[in-house]
Each structure stands twice: as C-alpha cells, then as structure tokens.
Amino acid sequence: MRGTRETPRSVNTWLDTLSGRAYEARQQLYSTGKAFTATDVRKLMQGEELYPVKKLSDIFDYQTEFISSLIGHNYTYGTLRKYRSTYRSLKRYMIKTYGVDDMRLDQLDFKFIRDYEAFLRTEYKWVHNTITSTVRRVKTVIRLAMDLGWLNRNPFIAMKLKVVEVYRDFLTSEELSRIAAKNFKVRRLSTVRDLFVFSCFTGLSYADTVKLELDDIVTGEDGEQWLQTHRSKNNNRVRVPLLPPALKLIRLYHDDPRRQEKKLFPSISNQKANAYLKDIAKAVSLKKKLTYHVARHTFATTVTLTNGVPIETVGQMLGHKSIKSTQLYARVTDTKVRIDMGPLKARYEAQELSLESEFD
Numbered sequence: 001m002r003g004t005r006e007t008p009r010s011v012n013t014w015l016d017t018l019s020g021r022a023y024e025a026r027q028q029l030y031s032t033g034k035a036f037t038a039t040d041v042r043k044l045m046q047g048e049e050l051y052p053v054k055k056l057s058d059i060f061d062y063q064t065e066f067i068s069s070l071i072g073h074n075y076t077y078g079t080l081r082k083y084r085s086t087y088r089s090l091k092r093y094m095i096k097t098y099g100v101d102d103m104r105l106d107q108l109d110f111k112f113i114r115d116y117e118a119f120l121r122t123e124y125k126w127v128h129n130t131i132t133s134t135v136r137r138v139k140t141v142i143r144l145a146m147d148l149g150w151l152n153r154n155p156f157i158a159m160k161l162k163v164v165e166v167y168r169d170f171l172t173s174e175e176l177s178r179i180a181a182k183n184f185k186v187r188r189l190s191t192v193r194d195l196f197v198f199s200c201f202t203g204l205s206y207a208d209t210v211k212l213e214l215d216d217i218v219t220g221e222d223g224e225q226w227l228q229t230h231r232s233k234n235n236n237r238v239r240v241p242l243l244p245p246a247l248k249l250i251r252l253y254h255d256d257p258r259r260q261e262k263k264l265f266p267s268i269s270n271q272k273a274n275a276y277l278k279d280i281a282k283a284v285s286l287k288k289k290l291t292y293h294v295a296r297h298t299f300a301t302t303v304t305l306t307n308g309v310p311i312e313t314v315g316q317m318l319g320h321k322s323i324k325s326t327q328l329y330a331r332v333t334d335t336k337v338r339i340d341m342g343p344l345k346a347r348y349e350a351q352e353l354s355l356e357s358e359f360d
Contacts, residue, residue, distance in 0.1 A: 021045050054150040056094075057102045059141045060087040062148075076207070076232050086137045093119045105145055108155040113138065117159075132161045168328070169288045170297040173306075176200055178284045180245070189283075191258075191266055192276040194249050198265070199295035201246040201303060203318050206273060206292040207232040212264040217242070217250070236319040243303075300326065308339070 001008035025044040029036040064083050067075045091101050093116050103112075113135065120131045139159065145151040171179070180197050184190040199209050208231055220226040225247060227240045242250070253259055258266035268276075274291050281290035288294070296318070304314045315326035 018045075053104050053106060054145065055102045055104050056087075056090065056108075059105065059145045059148075059150065060090075063141050063144060074235060078207075078233075082133075083137060083141075086134050089120060089124065089134065090116070090138065092123070096123075105142075105151045108142070110155060110158050113156045113159050128164050129166060132163055135159070136161055165328070168297050169294050170301045171200065171288070171294060173302055175284075175286060175288070176298060176302065179280065179286070182280070182284050184280075184283070188268070188272075189276055189280060192268060192273050193280050194252065195265055195268070195273065196277060196280075196292060196295050198246055198249045199292065200298045201243045202227055202240050203296055203299035203304075203314075204229075204238070204240075205231070205233070205296055206270045208238070210263075210265060210267045213262045214264065215262070216264070231319040234319070236321060238317065238319040240317045306339075 001011050003009075022041055022045060025041045028044065029040060060083065064080060064087075067080045067083060071077055071080065094103060095101050097115060097119070116138070117131060117135055120126050120134060126134070139156050139161075142151065142154060142156055146154060176197070179193060182193065184193060195206070195209055198204075199206070202209075204212075204227075208229060211232065212227075212229060216227060216229045218226050218228045220241065222241075225242045227238070227242055227246075229238050230236065231238055250264055253265050256266060260267065270292065277290045277292060280286075281288065300314050300318060304317070305311060311326055312323065315323055318326060320326045
C-alpha cells in the first residue's frame with residue numbers, strides 16, 4: 001500500500017512477513033525433491049499437513065493386501081493369517097493402553113513396542129518365541145513404512161529380539177517302525193499315518209506333501225526316482241531321492257479313488273491331520289506329542305543324520321538356505337554318537353590291551 005501513515009505501513013510490514021514465510025515454505029518444499037503447488041506453500045505456511053499422516057492400520061492394510069495378491073507365488077495363507085492376527089493383537093493393545101484402536105505412525109515410540117511385548121506376555125500368555133515372531137512382524141511393517149516414505153525414523157530400532165532355542169521332538173527308529181507297522185481299521189487314520197510316514201522319509205511339510213503331483217516325481221542322473229518340488233513356505237527348491245518306504249506309499253495310493261487327478265495322495269486338512277495324529281500316538285502307546293511337523297524333524301535326525309548323511313546335504317533336501325536352519329531340525333542322537341565314537345573307543349581299548357601285555 002502506498003502512503004506513510006500507520007495503516008499502510010502496518011499492512012506492508014504484514015505482507016513482508018507473509019512473503020518471507022512463503023519463501024521459507026517454498027525452500028522447505030524444494031528440499032524434499034517432490035513436486036509442489038502454490039496450494040502446498042499456503043498449507044505449509046498455515047501449519048496444515050501437506051500429506052495425510054499414515055496410521056498403523058494403513059501400513060498393515062497395505063501389507064496384508066500385498067501378501068494376499070501373491071498367495072501361491074511368494075506367500076502362503078499362513079503368512080497372511082499371521083499378519084492379520086498380529087494386527088488384531090495390536091488393536092486390542094491400543095484400546096486397552098491408549099483408549100484408541102489406531103495410531104499415527106509418527107506417534108509410535110520405543111515405549112509403545114516395549115509395552116506391547118509385555119502386553120502379549122501378560123494378556124495373551126504367549127510363549128517367548130511366539131511373542132518374538134509377532135513383534136518382529138510389527139518391526140517389519142514399520143521398516144516397510146519407512147521404505148514407502150510414510151515414516152522418517154524407526155521408533156523400534158532399539159528393540160532387540162532373540163529366539164530361545166526349543167527342543168523339538170523326533171521319532172526314534174523303533175517308534176517310527178511301530179507307527180508304520182500299525183494296522184488301522186479306520187481308513188482316515190491309516191491315510192494320515194501314511195502321509196506322516198511319507199514325510200518322515202522325505203522331509204516334506206504337510207502343505208508340501210498334499211500338494212505333490214505326479215509330475216513332481218522325476219528320474220535322476222542315477223536312473224533312480226527323485227522328488228522335485230518347491231516349498232510352499234518360501235518357494236525354495238527341494239530335490240530328494242525317494243527311499244523305498246516313500247516309493248512304496250506312492251504306489252499304494254496310485255489307484256486310490258480319493259486322490260484328485262494328478263495328485264499323489266488324498267487331501268486332508270492340516271488341522272484334521274494333527275487331530276488324527278493324536279489318535280495314532282495313543283494307538284501305538286507313544287508318549288511324545290505327535291504333530292505333523294515331527295515328521296520333518298524325524299527325517300533330519302533319525303533317517304538322515306544318524307545314518308551318516310552330512311548336515312549340508314540334509315539342509316539341501318529340507319529346502320534350507322542356511323545351515324543354521326538345519327541345525328534346529330537335526331539332532332545328534334545317541335546312536336550317531338556311538339557310531340562316531342566307535343573307532344576312537346576301539347583305539348583306546350587296543351592301547352589298554354597293549355599296556356597290559358607289557359606289564360605281563
């Protein structure tokens with residue numbers, strides 16, 4: 001405004017202030033490297049949010065939708081269920097602790113995740129490793145939010161998580177033979193038993209066993225029959241030479257009317273299979289908790305490692321990328337220790353005999 005009176009001077013001072021703030025806002029927007037408009041400058045000057053602040057629900061929705069779109073390729077329904085379960089527990093935690101069912105990502109801090117871990121321990125009574133894997137999923141989506149540009153810092157970077165090694169049951173040779181030889185009058189029990197025994201001699205999980213097709217049986221360079229497939233869990237390649245007990249079971253179900261076209265075995269849900277395994281364990285007087293995953297550990301420990309198969313080979317057949325994963329499955333049994341220590345024991349016995357003859 002022109003003039004030297006108080007009003008023009010006040011208005012001009014105010015316009016100069018606005019111009020300075022507009023310039024600062026424009027420079028701040030330039031520094032982000034993103035395109036912007038005059039409206040963005042005005043919003044920044046007035047303290048408005050340029051971009052909607054993302055919430056926990058946004059990043060979990062994005063992650064679950066992404067996983068859902070890739071089921072059967074890079075992910076399984078099991079992974080999707082775990083992420084959904086994790087967010088349900090988060091909502092319950094936020095409602096109880098903060099009185100809300102969602103929070104902005106920029107409101108999260110170390111206390112949030114630390115108290116969440118304690119909540120899972122006290123409210124859900126989950127074991128340590130279940131809590132660890134759940135909290136890790138939360139950390140995973142937070143890192144994803146940072147990669148997407150939805151968050152500038154990692155509020156959980158100080159959270160250290162360690163898995164406690166848990167002893168995993170496996171069957172001895174005698175226990176495996178007892179289950180394999182048991183005659184079940186109920187067909188569903190015999191079918192689950194056969195699938196379980198097949199996994200004991202191939203190392204496949206339940207999901208990988210029931211999805212096997214005729215084309216997964218190939219002839220190897222040695223002229224023998226091999227099993228070649230990819231794990232449902234991580235798509236890692238699995239190639240296993242078929243041992244006689246496994247081949248026998250494949251032939252047994254070749255003409256089974258319950259078997260779908262191109263499939264090797266009849267399909268039973270994992271939940272029912274584990275329920276029937278309890279009945280099988282009871283029928284053979286087995287005191288161990290029998291689940292389908294015990295078969296995979298039995299293959300690693302009793303069938304392969306105890307019989308001298310190197311742990312690197314066992315890991316390859318199990319579809320592991322790291323030897324550390326195989327070490328969680330493979331246990332050194334007393335039989336393996338006895339075989340390995342046999343030559344050393346014989347050597348010392350020979351030395352004692354030699355010393356005795358010298359004194360005589």
